[in-house]
Amino acid sequence: MAFAVQIVKGIFDLVREDLALVEREIAAQNSGAIQPVAEISSYLTEGGGKRLRPALLLLAAGASGYRGPSAIRLGAVTELIHSATLVHDDVIDGANTRRGRPSANARWGNHMSVLAGDWLYMQSFEMALRERNFQILDILIDITQNMVEGELLQLTRLGKIDLSEAEATELAYRKTACLFSGCARLGAVLGRQSSRVEEALAEYGRNAGLAFQLVDDLLDFTASPEQLGKPVLSDLKEGKVTLPLIFALEAEAAPPASEDGNGHAAGRSHRDGRQLVAKVLEERGFSSVRPEQITELVRETGALVRAANLAREYVVRAKNCLEELPESEYRRALLAVPDFILERQN
Numbered sequence: 001m002a003f004a005v006q007i008v009k010g011i012f013d014l015v016r017e018d019l020a021l022v023e024r025e026i027a028a029q030n031s032g033a034i035q036p037v038a039e040i041s042s043y044l045t046e047g048g049g050k051r052l053r054p055a056l057l058l059l060a061a062g063a064s065g066y067r068g069p070s071a072i073r074l075g076a077v078t079e080l081i082h083s084a085t086l087v088h089d090d091v092i093d094g095a096n097t098r099r100g101r102p103s104a105n106a107r108w109g110n111h112m113s114v115l116a117g118d119w120l121y122m123q124s125f126e127m128a129l130r131e132r133n134f135q136i137l138d139i140l141i142d143i144t145q146n147m148v149e150g151e152l153l154q155l156t157r158l159g160k161i162d163l164s165e166a167e168a169t170e171l172a173y174r175k176t177a178c179l180f181s182g183c184a185r186l187g188a189v190l191g192r193q194s195s196r197v198e199e200a201l202a203e204y205g206r207n208a209g210l211a212f213q214l215v216d217d218l219l220d221f222t223a224s225p226e227q228l229g230k231p232v233l234s235d236l237k238e239g240k241v242t243l244p245l246i247f248a249l250e251a252e253a254a255p256p257a258s259e260d261g262n263g264h265a266a267g268r269s270h271r272d273g274r275q276l277v278a279k280v281l282e283e284r285g286f287s288s289v290r291p292e293q294i295t296e297l298v299r300e301t302g303a304l305v306r307a308a309n310l311a312r313e314y315v316v317r318a319k320n321c322l323e324e325l326p327e328s329e330y331r332r333a334l335l336a337v338p339d340f341i342l343e344r345q346n
Contacts, residue, residue, distance in 0.1 A: 010332075010333060010336055011055065011059070011333050011336050011337060011340060012055060014059070014062070014329060014330065014333050015055050015058040015059060015062070015333075018058050018067070018071065018072060018075070019051055019054060019055060019058065019075070021072045022051065022054045022058075022072055022075040022076050022079065023051075025072055025073060025075075025076035026045050026076045026079060026080065027042075027045075029041075029076065029080065029123055029127065030042045030045060033119065033123070036108065036112060036116075037115070037116050037119050040087075040104055040108055040112065040113065040116035041083070041116055041119065041120055043104060043107070044083045044086065044087055044104055044116070044120070045079065045080070045083050047083075047098060047099045047101060049079075049082075049099065051075075051079060052212075052337075053075075053078045053079060053082055053179060053180065053183050054075030054076070054078055054079050054183070055075075055337075056180060056183045056184055056187075056205065056208070056334075056337060057071060057074055057075050057078055057183040057184070057186050057187050058071050058075055058187070059187070059330050059333050059334050059337070060183065060184040060185075060186070060187025060188060060191075060201050060205075060330075060334065061186075061187035061188075061190045061191055062187075062328070062329075062330035063187065063191075063201075063322075063325050063328055063330035063331045063333075063334055064187050064188045064190065064191025064192075064193045064197070064201070064325075065191045065192075065193075066187070066190040066191040066192075068190075070131055070190050071187070071190055073127055073128075073130065073131070074128065074131070074136070074186050074190070076124075076127065077124045077125075077127050077128050077140065078124075078179065078182070078183050078186070080120045080121075080123060080124040080127075081120070081121065081124050081140070081143065081144065081147075081179065082179060083117075083120055084117040084118075084120035084121045084124070085117075085147050085151075085175075085179075086098065087103075087104045087105070087113050087114075087116060087117040087120070088114065088117045088151065089151070090103040090104060090105050090113070091105045091110050091113050091114055091117075092151065092155070093238045094238075095234070095238075097231070100226070104116065121144065124140070125137075125140065128140055133189075135189055136186065136189060139182050139185055139186055139189070140182070142178070142182065143178055143179055143182040146173070146174045146178040147174060147175060147178060147179065149174055150170075150171055150173075150174025150175040150178075151175065153170070153171060153174065154171055154175065154240065157171070158238070158239035158240065159239040159281045159282075160241065161241060161249070161274065161277055161278055161281060163241045163246055164246070165243065165246055165247075165250075168241075168242060168243050168246055169210065169243075172209075172210055172213040172214070172243075173206065173209070173210065175213070176209050176210075176212060176213040176216075177205070177206050177207075177208075177209025177210045177212070177213060178206075178209070179209065180205040180206065180208050180209030180212065181202045181203070181205035181206040181209060182202075182205070183205055184201040184202055184204050184205030184208075185198055185201055185202040185205065187201060188201045188202075196324060197324045197325065200321045200322070200323075200324040200325075201321070201322075201324075201325075203317075203321045204318050204319075204321035204322060204334070205318075207314045207315070207317040207318035207321065207338075208314070208315075208318045208337060208338050208341060210314045211311045211314035211315050211318065211338060211341050211342060212341045214243060214307055214310060214311040214314065215311055215341060215342060215344060217235070217242040217243050217244055217307065218244060218304060218307055218308060218311070219345070220232060220233060220234065220235050220236075220242065220244075221233065221244055221294075221295050221298050221299075221304065222295075222304065223345065227345050232291065233286075233291050233294060233295070236277070236280055236281070236294065237280070237284060237285050237286070238284070239281055239284060241277070241281075243307050243310070244298045244303045244304055244306075244307045245277065245294075245297075245298060245303070246303075247298075247301070247302075247303035247306045247307055248273060248297050248298040248301040248303035249273065249274055249277065251301035251302055251303060251306075252273045252274065252297075252301055253274075273297045273301070276289050276293050276294065276297065277294065277297075280294065311342060312342065314338075315338040315339065315341070315342050318337075318338045319335055319338060322334055322335060
């Protein structure tokens with residue numbers, strides 16, 4: 001835990017002043033909205049998030065040789081887009097809590113929350129237009145299209161037990177990693193970097209974002225409700241089969257690694273795991289199945305270890321993408337971001 005605190009301090013101290021300006025920009029946008037949009041959007045953007053995405057944009061811009069008002073404005077833009085996706089996700093999922101507080105839809109209802117999310121999207125693009133830069137708009141449009149398409153794809157796969165690793169990774173990219181990738185790419189654009197550096201930073205963000213989502217998936221099985229700010233195993237209750245569970249079902253279906261002298265598989269069998277997962281998906285809750293049965297399944301099949309190792313692999317890939325950047329304090333901070341993602345507890 002001390003290591004994680006040290007990482008956070010090193011990253012955020014470097015952009016603390018700029019992040020304060022991002023907060024001021026977000027507050028100014030919220031205060032200019034009509035009621036109740038101003039109330040809802042302020043509630044969303046003041047919900048205790050770490051502002052990791054704006055920080056990533058600011059660090060990428062600094063590593064690319066730019067500090068200035070455009071990075072502040074675009075940092076606010078990316079946070080507004082992130083907030084819009086969260087409120088829409090909570091409405092679709094029927095979530096009651098977000099970051100330990102009542103979700104917007106639990107407080108204001110679905111109709112008001114959806115419209116507030118729409119306003120956040122539109123306001124973010126109105127802000128981005130002030131840059132008068134078509135490349136920036138192209139990046140933001142690509143981000144929002146991917147995120148909306150990711151939500152649509154996820155809806156078509158709800159309750160599907162046979163989700164593949166490739167399908168889960170595609171969803172993780174569209175719903176999470178594309179925004180990380182776009183933030184890093186925007187930093188390179190602001191610094192007028194070459195297309196080679198721009199692509200390297202975008203790939204850095206992609207891998208960091210995939211690690212972030214994978215850690216999220218792991219925490220759903222290993223953290224407490226207090227750590228998560230929402231109930232554990234909420235993904236499965238909502239019909240979502242994530243990578244740790246995919247790995248567990250793959251391990252269960254695999255031929256036994258060894259057999260005893262009587263031709264029987266050695267070790268404890270989890271052959272009923274698929275039926276347990278199918279029952280939770282069918283009931284959309286834990287009526288017939290205890291949560292501990294699912295957490296035991298992912299732990300004893302080695303799925304948690306496999307998922308954690310994959311997250312570490314994404315972290316290594318992200319760091320390797322920074323070889324194109326010159327040595328600087330911003331580059332060192334970017335190198336620390338994936339470690340922070342790996343160590344986070346909520």
